[in-house]
Amino acid sequence: MTTRIVVLGGGYSGQPAARLAARAKDVSVTLVNERDLFVERVRLHQLAAGEELRERPLSDLLAGTGVQLVVDRVVTIDPEAKSVVLASGDTLSYDTLIYALGSRMGGQTVPGVAEHALTVATHEEAVLLRARITDGGVVTVVGGGLTGIEAATELAEQYPALKVRLVTDGVFGARLSRKGRQHLHRTFDQLGIELREQAAVREVRVDGVVLADGEHVGSDLVVWTIGFTVPRLATEAGLAVDEHGRLLVDDTGRSTSHPDVYGCGDAVAMHMSGGQELRMACATAMPVAQHAVRAILARRDGRPAKPFRFRYVNQCISLGRRDGLIQFVNRYDEPVEAVLTGRLAALYKETVVRSAFQVQRHPSFPTSF
């Protein structure tokens, strides 16, 4: 009998999951994505900074794989009827569902973000930012996480006459080693990026941001890089989710409430054996996708599904096209005093980004990078 597998989301985790599943015997695999495009999200700061990225239509990537692509937006999941309703009104029935809808910017409680800030979270938003950036004026990047650091450095490098400022509410680089922080500060100095630490933004206005102490920091553009949220579909469907709406899955990637539903990527909360939640990253999304598909097929064939095992290796941060920071970490993602910096690090990061794309073509490719 044919098993109908429907995959929701054709990003870093959903696309390889669909391809891998389609290699099995007696399955029909349908992948639903809202547009016919594989978005290299890890390069969206590059796109926003004006670089030309290669368009990668999902229909090209999936040609000859046996995966049926449906370009449509998922609006409802009915886990009791085992069906999915699409914006077009069409319905898809499944035996097994793979939930891989990713994340986006949203749910901001800071006034003015939705009205006045731009971001690099999705393709459309990066394109919008790209259209607004000019080589001059002032841009304020809010958020000292990896996305904020990558966006600020990319913009500063591509637009030397643009004054770039990064505002963060905590200590800059707090999750890096001493050497990592030192390199980051050096790079920011070299690129002329102004850093405002311990400065929480309480409002975004058309002409800049207002800090918690009331100071108005003027800016032509504000780029918001904090507060990623996930789609609400799993919550609305009554699937077990965590407090952020991420689908709760066990160590095989299976929903803790609905055994016919599996998940991978940013929209899913999976925990390591010690209880630590996996971070939202390609680095975790792709191995979980591979694992979930293997678990689905094992169970279908009457074999036991193995628990997911994962150890972190590094955090790869691009600092423009000519510099980077590879922060090595222990298996629990805690920084150790070993870093790679400069051009070699930029090359390393580029290799990792390319490898992540290779997984899209070769879904069983090793993903421990």
Ligand SMILES: Cc1cc2nc3c(=O)[nH]c(=O)nc-3n(C[C@H](O)[C@H](O)[C@H](O)COP(=O)(O)OP(=O)(O)OC[C@H]3O[C@@H](n4cnc5c(N)ncnc54)[C@H](O)[C@@H]3O)c2cc1C
């Ligand atoms: C600027 C930036 C830089 C990053 N850099 C790194 C990095 O260096 N390293 C790293 O590991 N991670 C990085 N990340 C994070 C990484 O991109 C995500 O963790 C990864 O994309 C998650 O994969 P996913 O499959 O869960 O989601 P995605 O890749 O986002 O795919 C989700 C897909 O679902 C589709 N979708 C969503 N809702 C619907 C719907 N209702 N109907 C139909 N389709 C829908 C979306 O269009 C998308 O195609 C970065 C993210 C950003 C924004």
